[in-house]
Amino acid sequence: MTSKARTDWRDADGKALTDYPRPSVAVDVAVLTVHTGRLHVLVVERPDGALALPGSFLRPGERLAEAAERALSTKARLVGAEFHQLSMFDAPDRDERGWVLSMAHGATLRRDALPPDAILVHVDGRTVTAPLAFDHAAMVSRAVDDVRARYARGVDPSGLLADTFTVLELRYLYETVFDRPLPKDSFRRLVIDAIEATGQMSRSGTGRPAELFRRKGDSELPAVAARILTD
Amino acid sequence: MTSKARTDWRDADGKALTDYPRPSVAVDVAVLTVHTGRLHVLVVERPDGALALPGSFLRPGERLAEAAERALSTKARLVGAEFHQLSMFDAPDRDERGWVLSMAHGATLRRDALPPDAILVHVDGRTVTAPLAFDHAAMVSRAVDDVRARYARGVDPSGLLADTFTVLELRYLYETVFDRPLPKDSFRRLVIDAIEATGQMSRSGTGRPAELFRRKGDSELPAVAARILTD
């Protein structure tokens, strides 16, 4: 970890590593959630009033995922999220304060795992509906792409639903994530082999009660799901 | 770009940015190519004799893609590649010389665009068949995943074939990339709407000459391609 003077501590030009100024490295996290049947992203208010994704600078020896977790816990009082690297945003002028690279991360959490006073901005399709600081709007779009790709491979891999759920609840979730209506019976056949019946019934409001299911150990969706879901 | 003393040049803890030691940021590039009908990755020999992906440290104000291009041109005499960010490898101890984050990049080039004396290592499935320095073997696997995802969406998007090609040549390429046999007639029907006939015929070795095709402007494959190709 600590830098020592070594012969290979030089690049191909023979220039020592330490001769180069280094960029600051930051992480920003797009926390997506479903609220009132629509996709939202968690934002925080900056000192100047602008909205931005929660983020933080990387500390010595820290891993990016750790910095992302720290950013969420200090800026949004949020713990236990699972992060996915999206991509590195590296435009030299993306932060007017200096040369800051930022690794965008995506995370997905249930609304009730977020603080009640969290600021949520609606995401329409893959576009956030409020101006965000820096290049954070592009990060949100990348986060939507990522969550769609993951949800096309498995049944609610990020746990946006509770442990048990009905097929209807699952379909509503997928319609929200993929922003398109999904046929009731085709959707049921698509997911039925990847979930497990509990035997319990949901106490329904009206009509026949729906059976409650849970994710199966191997809750992978067939490869054809990508076609069905992504039109 | 230049850092100025500003009030917001501090993080949430009130700690100034410049108080934190910064990591070195590097790029490494996995250049994939097809040679003798098999997938290979370009490697370079390090001063200590170990094999590694070509890489470089990021210079001030430089973008990651620029550093990747510079690494290829200085270490492998290679220009004109198109890069795709894969992911950031950030284990604090991944480089014994110090704290070095590396952004892995993928690129794809025709064998004849590489120097004749380039060192190529066979990639079996998604695993490189020779030990590589650092975490470069994992980077190669990620590069294979990336190239497969891109080739499932479009017809030879990285130009591994020449401008014109026969359907057979295209199928051999896809069998190499996806490491599995593909049925002759289904494959033809899969790609035929995404390519354009030239009217010219390939001077065949024997048998009926095959028609030469070129990529079409919108050479997107149907969404179902992902299912067919990825089993």
Added chain:
DNA sequence: CTAATAGTGTCTTTCAGACATTATCCT
């Protein structure tokens, strides 16, 4: 002619999507 490969027609099976029907709760 035969050999060899390119390209296409056809059949079967599978399955998404649409629709209809049955099942099971509630008031």
Added chain:
DNA sequence: AGGATAATGTCTGAAAGACACTATTAG
């Protein structure tokens, strides 16, 4: 019973895969 929703059965069109057949070159 009647209303409402869950779950399933059935039909149809599309298409992947298998197979066979035709087309076009070389020798």
